Amino acid sequence: xxxxxxxxxxxxxxxxxxxxxxxxxxxxxxxxxxxxxxxxxxxxxxxxxxxxxxxxxxxxxxxxxxxxxxxxxxxxxxxxxxxxxxxxxxxxxxxxxxxxxxxxxxxxxx
Amino acid sequence: xxxxxxxxxxxxxxxxxxxxxxxxxxxxxxxxxxxxxxxxxxxxxxxxxxxxxxxxxxxxxxxxxxxxxxxxxxxxxxxxxxxxxxxxxxxxxxxxxxxxxxxxxxxxxxxxxxxxxxx
Numbered sequence: 001x002x003x004x005x006x007x008x009x010x011x012x013x014x015x016x017x018x019x020x021x022x023x024x025x026x027x028x029x030x031x032x033x034x035x036x037x038x039x040x041x042x043x044x045x046x047x048x049x050x051x052x053x054x055x056x057x058x059x060x061x062x063x064x065x066x067x068x069x070x071x072x073x074x075x076x077x078x079x080x081x082x083x084x085x086x087x088x089x090x091x092x093x094x095x096x097x098x099x100x101x102x103x104x105x106x107x108x109x110x
Numbered sequence: 111x112x113x114x115x116x117x118x119x120x121x122x123x124x125x126x127x128x129x130x131x132x133x134x135x136x137x138x139x140x141x142x143x144x145x146x147x148x149x150x151x152x153x154x155x156x157x158x159x160x161x162x163x164x165x166x167x168x169x170x171x172x173x174x175x176x177x178x179x180x181x182x183x184x185x186x187x188x189x190x191x192x193x194x195x196x197x198x199x200x201x202x203x204x205x206x207x208x209x210x211x212x213x214x215x216x217x218x219x220x221x222x223x224x225x226x227x228x229x
Contacts, residue, residue, distance in 0.1 A: 002153060035215050037154070044204055044219040045146075045154065056217070088154050092213040098170040099144070099156035099216070 003028060003100035004089055011108040017077040020105045022089030024070050028100055032092045034072040036065055039086040039104075048087070049074060076107070084109045111135045113143075113205055113220035120226045121195050128191040129223045131205030138186035139163045142208035144216050145179060145190045149201045159208050160188060195227045 005023040012018040022034065036049035047056055049065035052072065064075045072091075076083055089102040116130040131143060144159040158169030162183040169179065178191040188205055203223050206216040 032213055033215070037216075044222050046219065047215075047217050050215060050217070086153075090154075090156075090215070092215075096171060097168065098158075098172075101154045101156065104153040 002103040003093060003096070004091065004102035006087075006089060006102035006105045008103065009106045009108065011110055012076075012079045013110045014079055014081065016079045017075060018079060018107065019076075020074045020087050020089075020107070022072045022074070022102050024072075024091060024100075026070060027095040028070075028091040028093040029067065029072055030070040031094060034065065034067050035090045036063075036074045037088045037090065039088065041085065045088065079109055081109045083107060111207060111218045113207060113218060115203075115205055115220040115223045118224040118226070120228070122229055123195055123197055123227055125195050125227075126191070126193050127195055127225065128189050129203060129225065131188045131190075131220050133186045133188070133207065136207070139183050140210060142210050142214060143179075143181065143188040144206045144208040145177075145188075146204045146206060146216070146219075147173075147201045148204065148222075154204075157190070159214075161210065162186075162188070195225075197227050197229075199225060200227045201225060 033051045037045040038048045039045040052067040053065045086104045093100045139162045142159045145157040147155045157173040160167045160179045162181045181188045205220040207218040
């Protein structure tokens with residue numbers, strides 16, 4: 001069982017906006033930055049959002065992140081077929097002194 | 111930035127194994143290397159990280175004692191090693207460049223090494 005909690009699945013139609021939630025605790029999300037990774041089918045994960053809401057160069061501004069208290073969210077606007085992937089949130093856990101991940105959310109573009 | 115991992119492995123329970131991860135395109139000793147496990151059809155699990163400059167490691171309690179993380183900075187290569195594999199070690203293993211700080215995150219990932227343990 002993952003330390004961070006994500007919904008196992010999400011879906012939307014092209015052009016729609018979808019959000020993926022990530023719930024943690026005071027020792028992880030509550031006190032540390034949240035990161036989001038995208039894993040396209042059969043490939044290695046890729047950094048999508050860092051420090052809660054920052055995008056690495058090359059990541060479209062359709063992707064945005066936010067954090068409030070012990071929860072975080074990833075929003076994808078203008079959904080495209082190539083966004084179909086697994087999305088993982090991650091945060092440092094001060095109690096475990098380890099990185100912890102969410103269980104992942106499989107996004108389906110209908 | 112490139113992290114190139116060694117090829118897929120098929121091993122029997124009880125055997126030993128070392129897989130590798132070679133970094134290039136950046137100053138290898140200026141970033142840590144993390145290892146992340148992904149079991150078949152499952153999510154990501156952080157195993158631990160190593161500082162190439164002094165070989166200091168920080169491991170997840172879930173993996174401590176079962177795997178060894180090491181590095182040879184002279185050839186910009188990190189390693190993940192098992193002394194006695196179990197069937198439950200069957201997974202994809204990723205190495206990833208990690209920002210050199212206590213809470214430093216992973217930014218770039220290797221392509222993964224598939225380890226299959228079966229009798």
